[in-house]
Amino acid sequence: MSLRAITNVDVFDGTNTLSNQAIILQGDEIIDVLPLDQATLPEVVIDGKGALATAGFIDIQLNGCGGVLLNTDIRKATLDTMNATNLRHGTTQYLPTFITSREEPMKAVVGMVADIANPAAEGILGLHLEGPFISKAKKGAHQEDCIRELDEATARYLADNAAHISVITLAPENTSQSVIDILTDAGITVSLGHTNSTYDECAEKNGLTMATHLYNAMTPLGSREPGTVGYIFDQKPHAGIIVDGIHSSYASVRIAHQQLGDKLFMVTDAVNPAGTDMTEYDMAGTKAYVTDGKCHYADGTIAGAAITMIEGVKNLINHVGVSKEEALRLASLYPAKALGIDDHYGKIAKGYKANITLLSDALTVTSVFQMGTEHNYS
Numbered sequence: 001m002s003l004r005a006i007t008n009v010d011v012f013d014g015t016n017t018l019s020n021q022a023i024i025l026q027g028d029e030i031i032d033v034l035p036l037d038q039a040t041l042p043e044v045v046i047d048g049k050g051a052l053a054t055a056g057f058i059d060i061q062l063n064g065c066g067g068v069l070l071n072t073d074i075r076k077a078t079l080d081t082m083n084a085t086n087l088r089h090g091t092t093q094y095l096p097t098f099i100t101s102r103e104e105p106m107k108a109v110v111g112m113v114a115d116i117a118n119p120a121a122e123g124i125l126g127l128h129l130e131g132p133f134i135s136k137a138k139k140g141a142h143q144e145d146c147i148r149e150l151d152e153a154t155a156r157y158l159a160d161n162a163a164h165i166s167v168i169t170l171a172p173e174n175t176s177q178s179v180i181d182i183l184t185d186a187g188i189t190v191s192l193g194h195t196n197s198t199y200d201e202c203a204e205k206n207g208l209t210m211a212t213h214l215y216n217a218m219t220p221l222g223s224r225e226p227g228t229v230g231y232i233f234d235q236k237p238h239a240g241i242i243v244d245g246i247h248s249s250y251a252s253v254r255i256a257h258q259q260l261g262d263k264l265f266m267v268t269d270a271v272n273p274a275g276t277d278m279t280e281y282d283m284a285g286t287k288a289y290v291t292d293g294k295c296h297y298a299d300g301t302i303a304g305a306a307i308t309m310i311e312g313v314k315n316l317i318n319h320v321g322v323s324k325e326e327a328l329r330l331a332s333l334y335p336a337k338a339l340g341i342d343d344h345y346g347k348i349a350k351g352y353k354a355n356i357t358l359l360s361d362a363l364t365v366t367s368v369f370q371m372g373t374e375h376n377y378s
């Protein structure tokens with residue numbers, strides 16, 4: 001397989017920013033990163049035109065974007081549109097997220113992903129099933145009549161399909177330890193979310209290594225009842241957070257970052273309008289609207305988000321006040337850590353997958369490499 005080099009770039013490798021580097025690629029792998037003046041360049045050279053090269057963004061919670069929603073249209077074409085939209089906004093890997101539904105559609109989406117020959121080449125790191133094993137009291141935009149408890153037979157079906165399922169969001173107060181164990185023993189990450197649990201109800205369950213959209217659809221931190229938020233701040237599982245200034249105030253994001261450090265990662269929780277100028281959309285059968293960036297039902301209930309990862313990075317820098325380097329880690333390295341794949345994803349380094357986003361000084365996406373395949377937007 002022939003070598004290629006990306007030159008004329010500064011490289012943020014996940015720790016430091018290195019000036020005037022060459023990134024040597026072979027197939028879908030980075031085989032070296034070194035100063036340009038020390039590199040022996042291969043025949044194929046790609047001019048980065050002075051961009052900043054960073055690890056491609058990883059979105060662990062993405063329901064839809066580019067005008068499509070996975071729950072509404074369970075087809076490979078939907079994932080193709082989501083991936084194409086992601087790439088334009090710097091995201092090279094994601095978990096297609098399927099929210100609460102009846103059993104038949106849930107199994108259909110698992111089967112559809114299972115039929116993809118090489119999902120990683122199309123950015124897919126497995127499904128995120130957000131529900132239906134959640135709390136009705138904290139259902140948010142989820143369909144109440146589809147919410148149910150996770151029984152052993154369903155847990156074993158999910159475990160049998162663990163190759164296609166990365167994360168399952170559930171309410172721990174409604175889920176037995178035995179079925180949580182079935183999921184975690186199969187290698188599925190169990191994330192607490194859409195939960196009405198107390199601190200103690202979270203603490204009595206083992207295997208809750210992630211939390212879904214921190215602050216949203218969970219019990220808040222209180223003085224006498226720490227709630228789910230208090231449990232997360234105290235026990236520090238990995239936690240996703242939406243940085244659109246709507247789901248959580250920027251001050252709340254800053255406080256979470258102070259508490260959780262590298263356990264906090266950014267997600268979009270995006271739906272159809274993300275990456276478009278849509279003002280109305282179909283949220284899995286219910287009409288929804290976009291008003292001043294807020295995705296909502298007619299009654300005001302928040303129904304997903306319209307943000308992209310690069311917009312979230314800018315918000316982290318401009319409104320939360322983290323450094324550019326830390327914002328990029330929240331979008332790439334920290335989600336990779338949360339999924340336990342940071343040995344091959346989330347950094348630009350020898351031996352890592354060739355998932356690279358090139359950014360201008362203004363943080364616009366100029367080019368993206370997904371598993372070594374180039375997509376140019378300049």
